Amino acid sequence: MLVNINVKCPRCGQTTTLAVSQGDRDGTSFSSTSCRVCRARFIALTQKDGSILLFDSATYEAGEEPARPLAIISPRTGRSGYHVKPPEYLGILDRGHPLEKPMGISDEDLETKISSLSRVLYRPDGSSRPPKEVAKHLGWRAVWSAQLAEAVRARLAAPPPLSFPPFIFISYRWGAQEDVAWVAALARDLKTRGYPVLFDREEPGEIDVPLMVSKIADARYFIAVIDPGYVERIGTGEETEPIKDGWVFDECNTAFDLERGRQLRVLGLLRSGDHLPSGFRLPLPGTPGNVIDVRPEQQLKLVLDDIFPLINDGPDPEIAERARLLLLKSHEFSIADKPHEAFQCAQELTDLLPGIIDGPAQKIRVALRATWTEPGLAAAQEALALAPDSAELHYVTGAFASIAGHPQQAAQYLGLYLEKDDPIGNQYLITAHQLLGSSLDDLDQPFAGLAHLKIARNKGGDNSDLLNNLGFVLRRVGQSEAAVDVFQVGLEGEPDNKNLLINYAAALIETGHHGAAFNAIGQLEVLYPGTPQISSLNDVLNEIEQQGSWGEPIALLDAPAEALGVVVECSACPAWIPMQEKDMLCARCGAVLSQAGPCQCCGWDGRVIWAPGITAICPYCRAGELNSTPTGGATTLSGQS
Numbered sequence: 001m002l003v004n005i006n007v008k009c010p011r012c013g014q015t016t017t018l019a020v021s022q023g024d025r026d027g028t029s030f031s032s033t034s035c036r037v038c039r040a041r042f043i044a045l046t047q048k049d050g051s052i053l054l055f056d057s058a059t060y061e062a063g064e065e066p067a068r069p070l071a072i073i074s075p076r077t078g079r080s081g082y083h084v085k086p087p088e089y090l091g092i093l094d095r096g097h098p099l100e101k102p103m104g105i106s107d108e109d110l111e112t113k114i115s116s117l118s119r120v121l122y123r124p125d126g127s128s129r130p131p132k133e134v135a136k137h138l139g140w141r142a143v144w145s146a147q148l149a150e151a152v153r154a155r156l157a158a159p160p161p162l163s164f165p166p167f168i169f170i171s172y173r174w175g176a177q178e179d180v181a182w183v184a185a186l187a188r189d190l191k192t193r194g195y196p197v198l199f200d201r202e203e204p205g206e207i208d209v210p211l212m213v214s215k216i217a218d219a220r221y222f223i224a225v226i227d228p229g230y231v232e233r234i235g236t237g238e239e240t241e242p243i244k245d246g247w248v249f250d251e252c253n254t255a256f257d258l259e260r261g262r263q264l265r266v267l268g269l270l271r272s273g274d275h276l277p278s279g280f281r282l283p284l285p286g287t288p289g290n291v292i293d294v295r296p297e298q299q300l301k302l303v304l305d306d307i308f309p310l311i312n313d314g315p316d317p318e319i320a321e322r323a324r325l326l327l328l329k330s331h332e333f334s335i336a337d338k339p340h341e342a343f344q345c346a347q348e349l350t351d352l353l354p355g356i357i358d359g360p361a362q363k364i365r366v367a368l369r370a371t372w373t374e375p376g377l378a379a380a381q382e383a384l385a386l387a388p389d390s391a392e393l394h395y396v397t398g399a400f401a402s403i404a405g406h407p408q409q410a411a412q413y414l415g416l417y418l419e420k421d422d423p424i425g426n427q428y429l430i431t432a433h434q435l436l437g438s439s440l441d442d443l444d445q446p447f448a449g450l451a452h453l454k455i456a457r458n459k460g461g462d463n464s465d466l467l468n469n470l471g472f473v474l475r476r477v478g479q480s481e482a483a484v485d486v487f488q489v490g491l492e493g494e495p496d497n498k499n500l501l502i503n504y505a506a507a508l509i510e511t512g513h514h515g516a517a518f519n520a521i522g523q524l525e526v527l528y529p530g531t532p533q534i535s536s537l538n539d540v541l542n543e544i545e546q547q548g549s550w551g552e553p554i555a556l557l558d559a560p561a562e563a564l565g566v567v568v569e570c571s572a573c574p575a576w577i578p579m580q581e582k583d584m585l586c587a588r589c590g591a592v593l594s595q596a597g598p599c600q601c602c603g604w605d606g607r608v609i610w611a612p613g614i615t616a617i618c619p620y621c622r623a624g625e626l627n628s629t630p631t632g633g634a635t636t637l638s639g640q641s
């Protein structure tokens, strides 16, 4: 995704705006941009840590020698020189559902087999097994780890706690008194700044350690206080070294797991010593890290000022407590299948804490569980106004819009989600391609739609909905033979699926398999009598019989106008796009554009450009490169399989 930044132009020295890539988690990304004052053209390379290298466009493209950057723009940091990105994920899609019944194991398996720790606390019938019994076989260490995993699982089923002010978990090792005093001072400082902090020494009463450690699942920041003792407990990744027992090991594992799910930010504070435990690294130019060196005195205060500034506008404790109760009540109603009451509580939470995303986020969770598209879409837009860059919200807004029948809005947000290349999980990526594909077809872009639908299927999504969409668009572009195959695959999995049967019968008619079509319609009559499509399909068959064209292919849908000129294909995905020579592709959704101006599907004003020396990245899969081949005349649209 491109963003505008204000910089001093290295050519003319004036302050100007450049469009640069927002950066890619996996490597360097680039944009071709120009100064708005002197029109000098640059190539801007965005590195993983957000810093940007500006090159002269002509020298860079000539590529004869390694180009020297004209300027290096550092990522924005505070006085400490560090910038810590808050975790971006709100747990909208996978938190807020009933806790699934645990999978247990039998007594024999406990004795003889090594099984996943998460299962040892339960018997096959779901009842719990006394920890003592587990410890007899596996030791108490394993029991505690299993209890921690179970407590984390339970927390993750519920919605996350209020996101503001963000909750901080401090992980440290129990060392000498002065070490603990340092951590206690840190905890006090953070609390004074307005952040809820979990520091185990200050927890009241007897501590249930697994339960307490599981609170990492509800934290937004995990601060690891690194000193030589901490390193010993985690290890440095060298295999021979013994790892001392201790909870910090489990704490770190749990935190890194949650960070992979984007729910948490792990932040190491190097307090003393010269070694880092495995999983932790200091930032280097061009490469982000997750450790801040606070060994020099005064550095800690600068770091905390930048990353955890004083919160003046936090909700007062009484309101925060009411908000927590409303969130809890909403969740309880939702999992008891009382969506109206659940939505009402989430609305009250929204009204109580305006400007804080947790209310709208909970409304979205309730709407997702109840499959309410319009209220879900409205809540998603409310949340987007507060967090316009959230990939999770782009996905959920696009999905609601698609199902509610707003294909342009769906293309806008699903295109944005896919463009950001920030998948929350593979299944969301599959669904995003699928729904964008159907929306593009609704917007008269069947070939672009087909590309997305095929990508969805290649990513492992052979569900009946997807196959039905894919087969339908294949029919639309005159590839009914391929559609028949797709519907057959779908019907193997779900022989009674109504939509698949209807489309299958239609595709059989189109391909001249009229006897088979007659049978499929018969099946529909038995399973779904009174379905309106049955009589129209029968009418078509009767007409074919009367005209004496039984067994001959026939078109039932309007085929798209014949394209002239070129076919664009991708080196990595099944995109196959016939178009006019002067047409362009939308860089976000992949729609074919025949005129200047914003894309008529997704609204984005960016195009895939073909030019000598520039490789065009595929807007469908974003992995391959596009090639256009002149067809030397009319393209046979149905010629591709």
Ligand SMILES: [Zn+2]
Residues within 6 Å of the ligand: 009, 010, 011, 012, 013, 014, 016, 035, 036, 037, 038, 039, 040
């Ligand atoms: Zn300039």
Ligand SMILES: [Zn+2]
Residues within 6 Å of the ligand: 570, 571, 572, 573, 574, 575, 618, 619, 620, 621, 622, 623, 624, 625
């Ligand atoms: Zn591609």
Ligand SMILES: [Zn+2]
Residues within 6 Å of the ligand: 415, 586, 587, 588, 589, 590, 591, 599, 600, 601, 602, 603, 604
């Ligand atoms: Zn577009």
